[in-house]
Amino acid sequence: MEFLNGLLPTHDLTYDDVFMVPRRSDVASRHGVDLASTDGTGSTVPLVVANMTAVAGRRMAETTARRGALTVIPQDIPVDVVREVVAHVKSRHLVHDTAVTLAPHETVGEALVLLGKRAHGAGVVVADAGSARPRVLGLVTARDLQGVDRFTQVEQVMYPDPMTVRDQDDPRTAFEALHAARRHVAPVVDADGGLVGIATRKAAVRASMYRPAVDDQGRLRVAAAVGINGDVAGKAAALLEAGVDVLVIDTAHGHQEKMLEALRTVRGLDPQVPLVAGNVVSAEGTRDLIHAGADIVKVGVGPGAMCTTRMMTAVGRPQLSAVLECAAAARELGAHVWADGGVRHPRDVALALAAGASNVMIGSWLAGTLESPGDLVVDADGRQYKESFGMASARAVRGRTAEDSPFDRARKGLFEEGISAARMYIDPERPGVEDVIDEIVAGVRSSCTYAGASSLAEFHERAVVGIQSTAGYAEGRPLHTSW
Numbered sequence: 001m002e003f004l005n006g007l008l009p010t011h012d013l014t015y016d017d018v019f020m021v022p023r024r025s026d027v028a029s030r031h032g033v034d035l036a037s038t039d040g041t042g043s044t045v046p047l048v049v050a051n052m053t054a055v056a057g058r059r060m061a062e063t064t065a066r067r068g069a070l071t072v073i074p075q076d077i078p079v080d081v082v083r084e085v086v087a088h089v090k091s092r093h094l095v096h097d098t099a100v101t102l103a104p105h106e107t108v109g110e111a112l113v114l115l116g117k118r119a120h121g122a123g124v125v126v127a128d129a130g131s132a133r134p135r136v137l138g139l140v141t142a143r144d145l146q147g148v149d150r151f152t153q154v155e156q157v158m159y160p161d162p163m164t165v166r167d168q169d170d171p172r173t174a175f176e177a178l179h180a181a182r183r184h185v186a187p188v189v190d191a192d193g194g195l196v197g198i199a200t201r202k203a204a205v206r207a208s209m210y211r212p213a214v215d216d217q218g219r220l221r222v223a224a225a226v227g228i229n230g231d232v233a234g235k236a237a238a239l240l241e242a243g244v245d246v247l248v249i250d251t252a253h254g255h256q257e258k259m260l261e262a263l264r265t266v267r268g269l270d271p272q273v274p275l276v277a278g279n280v281v282s283a284e285g286t287r288d289l290i291h292a293g294a295d296i297v298k299v300g301v302g303p304g305a306m307c308t309t310r311m312m313t314a315v316g317r318p319q320l321s322a323v324l325e326c327a328a329a330a331r332e333l334g335a336h337v338w339a340d341g342g343v344r345h346p347r348d349v350a351l352a353l354a355a356g357a358s359n360v361m362i363g364s365w366l367a368g369t370l371e372s373p374g375d376l377v378v379d380a381d382g383r384q385y386k387e388s389f390g391m392a393s394a395r396a397v398r399g400r401t402a403e404d405s406p407f408d409r410a411r412k413g414l415f416e417e418g419i420s421a422a423r424m425y426i427d428p429e430r431p432g433v434e435d436v437i438d439e440i441v442a443g444v445r446s447s448c449t450y451a452g453a454s455s456l457a458e459f460h461e462r463a464v465v466g467i468q469s470t471a472g473y474a475e476g477r478p479l480h481t482s483w
């Protein structure tokens, strides 16, 4: 990345402070851009879902890996649960979303709770819900169930014997079959008629445009995090044993002795997966973590939407400059950085990649999607949202210290650097995490072609960035009503 006209900044910059200028390009199509990361994590789009309890769970992990992104299961989740999540993710279909299955006698009320958890919004009524390949009896969609008595059994309102898609159909065939039948969603069945998953027109289009992030056995990838307190070696070993594909060692102040010790310990386990550590915002911090054993350094102090660190402590650094400096330091040592936090628009992802990040971590934006673990809540105006909270908030600290003595809990409770309850609204235009990924990936593909880059390495090399005023930033925002 270079600055426009060689004008070097005299102060640190964040995403809003800069813009990119187009360059002469021989990349003829946005489809010709390869967004795969080269940091060994196997992501085929450069996105990582942050290890936040309100954001990253099993549905998020499965859905994002299918589109090539990685989800990091948070450190506060017990290892036994992480083991189940990893096994679940690794057993999922690479193309088709997991179907919500309903027994015929389940009620509409029960169905509606489950349907809100997946963006396809359909439930398959099956004869033998417990079996590996249940038989399809019918289909219900969230839309059909609006206004129906909550105690009605689903078999009374389902479409019986719905159209199905065969699991060997290619995306175009599946799309065309749905289009011809004027359906948006259908169960996918194998040659014996057993349920494999769910197909939608959007999913068929996505299957033709994304590559799933898979391990060397062809199963979906998932990452997990560990903190720096307690039995770090034991927990890290258990996570590796559970089959995580990337291990993240995560704490607020990553440039501290305890982190370096934790890193050396985990490196001593000889993990056969990339080791990520953070967070830092300086070249020195980056180098120290790499020398202690990190393959990838996580960069960002204070940019997170749930984060009050800068207001509490004045500590942090505007994120673009932090990523630029740390990425340069990592590159010199043959390592990589992830840009973590502060992403609110697709442009922010593009700028982090231009600055040299190999992947970009996003939390709060994705808390407001159907696949995040929280329950859907409706506000007084009828808008749907999910509650989010920071991992250093009083709420998270209460959970993390549940086993400590009441006195120790009270002491730790005084150190709060995050928001305990924020409303992340579901965007009616983009309710699912895949909708958000579509938006980001479209933006980043386009950024790459404006820069004349067909890969992330070329993008970093060719990006030309200028510094703008707040008026310059405001000019770039769309206007939905006249001025």
Ligand SMILES: NC(=O)C1=CN([C@@H]2O[C@H](COP(=O)(O)OP(=O)(O)OC[C@H]3O[C@@H](n4cnc5c(N)ncnc54)[C@H](OP(=O)(O)O)[C@@H]3O)[C@@H](O)[C@H]2O)C=CC1
Residues within 6 Å of the ligand: 051, 227, 228, 229, 250, 251, 252, 253, 256, 258, 279, 300, 301, 302, 303, 304, 307, 309, 341, 390, 391, 392, 415, 417
């Ligand atoms: N990227 C960011 O800007 C930030 C991210 N977070 C996220 O919150 C989660 C919890 O992290 P964390 O609070 O580190 O909890 P951890 O459970 O990882 O523990 C942090 C450890 O570091 C010690 N420590 C020393 N200095 C600090 C400091 N300035 N801030 C915090 N701990 C310090 C703590 O000791 P003692 O308690 O005795 O001081 C404790 O032993 C992580 O997911 C982290 O990424 C949190 C804040 C900022």
Ligand SMILES: Nc1nc2c(ncn2[C@@H]2O[C@H](COP(=O)(O)O)[C@@H](O)[C@H]2O)c(=O)[nH]1
Residues within 6 Å of the ligand: 050, 051, 052, 279, 300, 302, 303, 304, 305, 306, 307, 308, 309, 340, 341, 342, 343, 361, 362, 363, 364, 365, 389, 390, 391, 392, 393, 417, 418, 419
């Ligand atoms: N200072 C704090 N930082 C936090 C907290 N919880 C999470 N985080 C950091 O934010 C990013 C995600 O950023 P976002 O803008 O996409 O939400 C996450 O990965 C952490 O580094 C917190 O309580 N305090």
Ligand SMILES: [K+]
Residues within 6 Å of the ligand: 302, 303, 304, 305, 306, 307, 308
């Ligand atoms: K912030």
